[in-house]
Amino acid sequence: MSNSTEKIEYVSYLDHKGKYKGLMAWIMATDHKKIGLLYMYSIMTFFFIGVILGLMMKVELLAPGETIMKAQTYNGVFTLHGILMIFMVVIPGLSATFGNFFLPILIGAKDVSFPKLNRFSWWIFIVGSIMAVASQLLKDGPPDSGWTFYAPYSTTTGTNVIMATAAAFVLGFSSILTGLNFIVTVHQMRAPGMRFFNMPLFPWSLYATAWIQLLATPVIGITLLMLIAERLFNIGFFDPNLGGDPLLFQHLFWIYSHPAVYVMMLPAMGVITEIIPTFCQRQIYGYKAVAISSLAIAGVGFLVWGHHMYTSGMSDEARWFFSLLTFIVAVPSAIKVFNWITTMYKGSIDVKPPFLYALTFIFLFIIGGTTGLLLGAVATNVQVHDTAFVVAHFHYIIFGGMGFAFFAAIHYWLPKMYGRMYNFKIANIALVINFIGFNLLYFPQFIIGIQGMPRRYFDYPAQFQPAQVLSSIGGFILVIGLILMVYNLVKGARSGEIAPENPWNGSTLEWTLPATPSLENFDEEPIIKENPYDYK
Amino acid sequence: MANNTTHTIEYKTLSIVLLVLMFLTFVTIEITSFHLGALTVTAALLIAGVKATIVMYHFMHLKYESLLLRILVAMVFVLFILIVVITFIDYAFR
Numbered sequence: 001m002s003n004s005t006e007k008i009e010y011v012s013y014l015d016h017k018g019k020y021k022g023l024m025a026w027i028m029a030t031d032h033k034k035i036g037l038l039y040m041y042s043i044m045t046f047f048f049i050g051v052i053l054g055l056m057m058k059v060e061l062l063a064p065g066e067t068i069m070k071a072q073t074y075n076g077v078f079t080l081h082g083i084l085m086i087f088m089v090v091i092p093g094l095s096a097t098f099g100n101f102f103l104p105i106l107i108g109a110k111d112v113s114f115p116k117l118n119r120f121s122w123w124i125f126i127v128g129s130i131m132a133v134a135s136q137l138l139k140d141g142p143p144d145s146g147w148t149f150y151a152p153y154s155t156t157t158g159t160n161v162i163m164a165t166a167a168a169f170v171l172g173f174s175s176i177l178t179g180l181n182f183i184v185t186v187h188q189m190r191a192p193g194m195r196f197f198n199m200p201l202f203p204w205s206l207y208a209t210a211w212i213q214l215l216a217t218p219v220i221g222i223t224l225l226m227l228i229a230e231r232l233f234n235i236g237f238f239d240p241n242l243g244g245d246p247l248l249f250q251h252l253f254w255i256y257s258h259p260a261v262y263v264m265m266l267p268a269m270g271v272i273t274e275i276i277p278t279f280c281q282r283q284i285y286g287y288k289a290v291a292i293s294s295l296a297i298a299g300v301g302f303l304v305w306g307h308h309m310y311t312s313g314m315s316d317e318a319r320w321f322f323s324l325l326t327f328i329v330a331v332p333s334a335i336k337v338f339n340w341i342t343t344m345y346k347g348s349i350d351v352k353p354p355f356l357y358a359l360t361f362i363f364l365f366i367i368g369g370t371t372g373l374l375l376g377a378v379a380t381n382v383q384v385h386d387t388a389f390v391v392a393h394f395h396y397i398i399f400g401g402m403g404f405a406f407f408a409a410i411h412y413w414l415p416k417m418y419g420r421m422y423n424f425k426i427a428n429i430a431l432v433i434n435f436i437g438f439n440l441l442y443f444p445q446f447i448i449g450i451q452g453m454p455r456r457y458f459d460y461p462a463q464f465q466p467a468q469v470l471s472s473i474g475g476f477i478l479v480i481g482l483i484l485m486v487y488n489l490v491k492g493a494r495s496g497e498i499a500p501e502n503p504w505n506g507s508t509l510e511w512t513l514p515a516t517p518s519l520e521n522f523d524e525e526p527i528i529k530e531n532p533y534d535y536k
Numbered sequence: 537m538a539n540n541t542t543h544t545i546e547y548k549t550l551s552i553v554l555l556v557l558m559f560l561t562f563v564t565i566e567i568t569s570f571h572l573g574a575l576t577v578t579a580a581l582l583i584a585g586v587k588a589t590i591v592m593y594h595f596m597h598l599k600y601e602s603l604l605l606r607i608l609v610a611m612v613f614v615l616f617i618l619i620v621v622i623t624f625i626d627y628a629f630r
Contacts, residue, residue: 255619302615314630315629
């Protein structure tokens with residue numbers, strides 16, 4: 001912090017002239033805000049590739065039998081859809097985009113603790129992403145194991161599993177480094193006067209997420225290396241023919257991949273926790289309960305992985321134990337939902353697009369969460385395991401939850417990121433289309449899932465066709481809504497009305513800054529309030 | 537809030553830590569000559585855990601850090617133990 005009494009001239013971070021120009025200025029950027037935007041542009045690109053692949057599956061499923069692709073192509077398409085959406089969109093989504101952009105600002109810091117490491121994380125992310133896409137194009141053909149890479153099939157299939165797993169391994173490094181950076185940033189970079197328990201709740205959720213990234217991601221890294229070693233050197237980790245145990249792969253895979261669900265969801269919950277008090281002009285109900293529930297979700301979320309394996313041949317004792325733990329993890333999630341709704345009670349609600357997206361998130365998350373209880377209970381799980389029911393539940397949580405929270409976040413923070421506003425009317429229309437399309441796409445899958453429609457099948461009996469057609473129509477409606485939403489946001493960011501500094505009357509630190517922050521965010525030491533949600 | 541304090545550890549302390557680590561490595565090897573059955577892995581992990589704790593405490597300066605940071609590191613160990621134990625609930629009863 002400069003001691004000069006002269007006022008520092010304000011320059012928006014978007015206009016800041018550094019050592020590099022043009023594209024290089026972005027690639028070499030160490031500013032956390034630009035890195036956040038780089039992640040967002042990359043993630044949105046992969047998201048739309050994933051959407052196109054999803055739509056291809058929906059077209060294929062319009063009628064039984066082969067429609068537009070062969071079975072093996074379908075296997076490759078759902079595998080790439082899963083890898084793209086999981087490893088390149090939803091895991092980094094909120095944390096890398098809005099975490100990078102807003103974590104330092106919300107805690108009153110100039111940047112993250114390790115800006116160059118932050119840039120390196122994005123570079124690794126891009127390298128891993130290129131490897132993932134390359135795995136589809138190399139001569140052995142796209143991997144067909146699904147994004148879960150279950151052994152022993154993944155150790156024996158002739159497709160490009162090694163490249164795809166190596167890509168996931170590299171992407172994991174990006175996640176670990178981001179997590180490490182965020183943990184150190186929260187511990188070391190908080191502005192004077194900001195303690196853990198007057199820190200806004202989005203940083204709390206990012207902090208809990210970062211621990212998962214740091215501790216769980218190495219497990220998948222090691223697992224994928226073991227898989228590669230087995231394929232290349234015939235070391236018997238997972239293949240029973242080599243003396244291995246395929247369930248060991250599932251244990252190790254889900255020890256990471258279940259906590260990874262919380263890497264996706266915790267920042268989403270954090271975003272919603274920021275939006276609701278702002279648009280209700282009311283302090284968050286149960287601040288400490290919300291903060292601690294983030295840590296509780298992160299902690300207990302580590303111990304519930306076995307509910308993905310109830311039908312795998314795991315011991316009965318392990319099944320009931322995992323079922324018990326799964327029901328426990330529902331408690332802190334429910335605490336958050338209760339607190340969001342209670343915050344709205346008697347609030348001065350301002351119905352703007354970010355708030356509507358937040359409400360949509362809560363609605364979809366409740367459906368996803370309650371159907372998750374059916375999957376957490378062993379008796380019902382074995383009935384619907386590996387059916388379309390799981391696909392529907394998963395998408396209600398991940399897309400309905402993380403996806404809609406991402407849309408809520410971009411509608412909430414776009415004025416601060418670009419200094420411009422978007423059209424509210426178009427945003428609301430897009431939301432309605434997205435809501436209808438989403439539910440039409442995924443809800444029928446609950447029903448046909450209960451009736452026995454397996455997941456990942458490109459063919460099905462004729463009895464499932466009406467629901468499949470409805471689902472496909474929903475897919476097309478959703479894509480129209482997404483295109484409209486992105487068009488509105490891009491138009492707003494490029495040529496929308498100039499945004500005021502605090503368009504939503506928010507109380508957290510980002511709204512004390514100019515419409516687009518300067519390079520180092522705070523030219524003067526920020527004033528830290530005892531209560532970050534200081535409304536009434 | 538950055539902590540830039542440097543700490544110097546005496547050679548005597550470092551030497552003792554080194555000797556303890558070497559002794560524990562020796563124990564790790566020797567213990568394989570006893571037939572502990574299912575406890576072999578447990579014993580190996582316990583010794584490795586003690587060694588890792590000593591390295592973090594002395595060489596990685598954990599002993600100079602705040603109570604909060606020490607608790608966080610301890611929680612990581614607890615988490616690791618829980619994950620191993622829960623995994624073995626499957627293997628032990630399958």
